[in-house]
Amino acid sequence: MTPFYLFAAIAVGASLLVIAQRNPVYSxxxxxxxxxxxxxxxxxxxxxxxxxxxxxxxxGAIMVLFLFVVMxxxxxxxxxxxxxxxxxxxxxxxxxLGAVLAxxxxxxxxxxxxxxxxxGRFAGGAVSxxxxxxxLLFTEYAFAFEVTSILIIVAMVGAVVxxxxxxxx
Amino acid sequence: MPTPxxxxxxxxxxxxxxxxxxxxxxxxxVERKVAALLQxxxxxYLVGPKGLxxxxxxxxxxxxxxxxxxxxxxxxxxxLAPIISATCAFAAFAVVPFxxxxxxxxxxxxxxxxxxxxxxxxxxxVFAIASMSVYGIVLAGWSSNSKYSLLGGLRSSAQMxxxxxxxxxALAGVLxxxxxxxxxxxxxxxxxxxxxxxxxxxVVVQPIxxxxxxxxxxxxxxxxxxxxxxxEQELVAGYHTEYSSMSFAMFFLAEYVNMxxxxxxxxDLFLGGWHGPFLSESIGWIWFLLKVAAILFFYVWMRWxxxxxxxxxxxxxxxxxxxxxxVVNLLVTAAGVLYFGS
Amino acid sequence: xxxxxxxxxxxxxxxxxxxxxxxVFVRRNLITILLSIEIMLNAVNLTFVxxxxxxGSADGQIIVFFVMTVAAAEAAVGLAIVITLFRHRESLxxxxxxxxxx
Numbered sequence: 001m002t003p004f005y006l007f008a009a010i011a012v013g014a015s016l017l018v019i020a021q022r023n024p025v026y027s028x029x030x031x032x033x034x035x036x037x038x039x040x041x042x043x044x045x046x047x048x049x050x051x052x053x054x055x056x057x058x059x060g061a062i063m064v065l066f067l068f069v070v071m072x073x074x075x076x077x078x079x080x081x082x083x084x085x086x087x088x089x090x091x092x093x094x095x096x097l098g099a100v101l102a103x104x105x106x107x108x109x110x111x112x113x114x115x116x117x118x119x120g121r122f123a124g125g126a127v128s129x130x131x132x133x134x135x136l137l138f139t140e141y142a143f144a145f146e147v148t149s150i151l152i153i154v155a156m157v158g159a160v161v162x163x164x165x166x167x168x169x
Numbered sequence: 170m171p172t173p174x175x176x177x178x179x180x181x182x183x184x185x186x187x188x189x190x191x192x193x194x195x196x197x198x199v200e201r202k203v204a205a206l207l208q209x210x211x212x213x214y215l216v217g218p219k220g221l222x223x224x225x226x227x228x229x230x231x232x233x234x235x236x237x238x239x240x241x242x243x244x245x246x247x248x249l250a251p252i253i254s255a256t257c258a259f260a261a262f263a264v265v266p267f268x269x270x271x272x273x274x275x276x277x278x279x280x281x282x283x284x285x286x287x288x289x290x291x292x293x294x295v296f297a298i299a300s301m302s303v304y305g306i307v308l309a310g311w312s313s314n315s316k317y318s319l320l321g322g323l324r325s326s327a328q329m330x331x332x333x334x335x336x337x338x339a340l341a342g343v344l345x346x347x348x349x350x351x352x353x354x355x356x357x358x359x360x361x362x363x364x365x366x367x368x369x370x371x372v373v374v375q376p377i378x379x380x381x382x383x384x385x386x387x388x389x390x391x392x393x394x395x396x397x398x399x400x401e402q403e404l405v406a407g408y409h410t411e412y413s414s415m416s417f418a419m420f421f422l423a424e425y426v427n428m429x430x431x432x433x434x435x436x437d438l439f440l441g442g443w444h445g446p447f448l449s450e451s452i453g454w455i456w457f458l459l460k461v462a463a464i465l466f467f468y469v470w471m472r473w474x475x476x477x478x479x480x481x482x483x484x485x486x487x488x489x490x491x492x493x494x495x496v497v498n499l500l501v502t503a504a505g506v507l508y509f510g511s
Numbered sequence: 512x513x514x515x516x517x518x519x520x521x522x523x524x525x526x527x528x529x530x531x532x533x534x535v536f537v538r539r540n541l542i543t544i545l546l547s548i549e550i551m552l553n554a555v556n557l558t559f560v561x562x563x564x565x566x567g568s569a570d571g572q573i574i575v576f577f578v579m580t581v582a583a584a585e586a587a588v589g590l591a592i593v594i595t596l597f598r599h600r601e602s603l604x605x606x607x608x609x610x611x612x613x
Contacts (some may be wrong), residue, residue, distance in 0.1 A: 002515065004515035004519065005515075008519075008523045009525065012523070012526055012527065013531070015368075015527055015530045015550050016533065017533070017545070018530075018543070018546055018550065019530060019533060019534035019537065019538055019546075019550075020414070021544065022540075024540065024542045024543060024546075025243075025246070025308075025543070027543055027567070028546065029246075029304075031546050031549060031550065032304070033552070034550070035553065038553055038556075039580060041520070041523075041557060042557075044515070044558055045520070045560050045561060045564045047560050047563075047564065047572050048288070048289065048290050048565060049290060049293070049572065050556075050560055050572050050575050050576075051294070052290050052293040052294055052296075052297050053575075053576065053579065054556075054579075055297040055300070056293065056296060056297045056300055056556060057579050057583065058549075058553070058579065058582070059300070060297060060299060060301060060303075060333075061300070061330070061583065062549070062582060062583055062586045064300075064303060064304075064307070064326060064330060065586055065587065065590060066542065066545070066546065066586065066590065067304075067307055067326075068307075068323070068326055068327075069540060069542065069590045069594060070594060071307070071310075071311050071322070071323065072323070072594070073593075073597050073603070084358025086545065094438065095331065096576055097534060097605055098536075098537075101529075102529070103328075103607055105525065105526075105529050107592050108525075109525060109526070109565040109576070112518060112521070112522065113518050113522055115518075128596030130290065130350055132569055133569050133572055133573060136547075136570070136571055136573055138571050139575070141573055141577075144577060148577055148580045148581075151580065151584050151585055152580060152583070153587050154584075155583075155585075155587050156587065157592070158562055158587075158588050158591065159588050159591040160591075162588065162591035162594075162595050163590075163595065163596050164590040165598075168436075
């Protein structure tokens with residue numbers, strides 16, 4: 001079994017379980033497992049820097065935030081009587097539509113994989129050098145980089161304003 | 170891969186694992202003895218000569234205790250949390266180099282680097298694993314289903330997220346000066362001296378970075394004076410209130426192994442790793458051990474000297490003093506590197 | 512099994528994206544919906560890195576950083592909104608927030 005199929009199986013399985021069970025704490029943890037598998041895939045794609053950043057930013061920061069909110073709200077389950085009866089993936093409406101869409105996806109994937117099988121192998125010359133990435137980020141993408149920093153500041157201010165209790169100073 | 174080197178690699182991995190385990194046991198003894206020294210007591214002296222077998226007695230006591238689990242706890246996560254903590258603590262040390270190349274008395278042709286895994290983004294890996302270890306504590310707090318545990322877990326996650334920023338920025342300063350993400354490269358750049366007697370260590374060019382790193386490191390490992398997650402006067406024992414026996418031992422182990430890792434990384438980044446006078450490179454690991462031991466002593470010394478901060482003081486210090494200081498340090502370092510060249 | 516090709520990575524990415532999209536439609540919990548969005552963003556990231564590898568350029572990896580920044584901003588604001596909504600309605604079900612519906 002090549003590492004690719006192992007990581008792919010973990011990513012798909014964990015992601016499926018994220019949406020297939022009701023306890024958000026487990027959802028968050030399974031998503032972290034999925035991110036770990038994706039990070040492994042990035043290593044296979046000769047992008048070790050992205051792999052580590054994936055762990056630091058997604059698993060280390062964003063998911064902690066999610067876990068924090070889940071614990072803070074402490075309302076872990078979907079509790080309405082309707083939810084109690086029906087498994088998240090087993091509701092009649094979504095099931096019919098989903099079955100059609102999933103069938104479409106499967107057909108499309110098989111078609112695409114058949115087509116892509118001959119063109120598939122990666123050529124040499126991957127850019128895994130952190131210096132090269134950094135140089136590109138601060139020259140060619142400098143404008144986008146600055147815009148992202150503004151985005152982060154706006155998001156930070158927005159989050160503080162939204163989450164603060166009214167009247168609190 | 171040549172077979173002797175492969176065997177040596179596996180041997181090295183096992184050796185590091187065993188050494189980390191025994192360093193935790195050793196630290197228990199040192200901690201008690203130093204605490205006794207600072208408080209003018211004698212410390213453990215009954216078990217073995219000068220109490221040297223005290224850690225062994227502690228381990229045996231922990232092993233024979235009953236494993237308790239609160240009935241309302243989430244069984245799976247309750248069992249998983251200490252495992253995450255201990256795994257992250259051990260995993261981080263894998264990328265830390267602790268000596269130059271050695272041929273092990275000529276047994277291994279070509280030489281073996283004293284590092285379990287040579288990763289070219291080693292610093293980021295250390296940082297990534299450090300950021301994962303918060304999960305062990307948060308999950309322990311949540312899954313115990315006890316108010317002390319939950320508060321301890323929430324406090325620790327807030328604390329670790331806050332101090333991780335300063336920790337990362339302190340690392341970034343060294344990256345700029347060392348011009349590499351590989352810990353081995355950074356250590357090798359610290360060889361030699363200025364004017365013949367000032368060692369070429371990065372602590373000389375990054376004194377503020379070193380202070381920030383040590384402060385944030387203490388906060389990251391949840392040691393006094395930043396040990397809020399387990400402030401016993403307020404929270405009983407914080408996130409591990411409900412843990413007993415071996416699962417408690419795993420948290421305990423994780424704390425000490427984390428301390429060793431933070432000290433080892435500090436040695437590699439700021440104190441020149443295995444480089445030092447008088448000893449040749451092949452036995453440079455003696456210098457490495459001495460430096461790590463010095464930092465560990467500093468840790469214990471801090472714990473028994475400084476009183477615990479208040480929680481809001483900790484947060485204010487982290488966000489309003491340490492983080493701006495780290496940012497300024499990074500900017501000044503970047504300007505310096507640009508001006509003088511690295 | 513043969514070594515994975517670009518097509519395999521893209522197929523995996525498509526499956527992950529589909530799972531994320533299904534999560535957004537099916538689940539009735541705001542936090543799980545946000546998690547599903549993260550799954551979709553990661554599927555897209557995988558596509559970028561795989562294409563970047565196939566074309567031998569660093570651009571794919573750089574776009575991933577921007578996507579991660581946006582994901583972080585989205586998570587921060589999204590969770591802040593979730594907290595505020597929960598304070599008002601004591602529920603995380605998007606169907607219970609009907610104040611602006613007519």
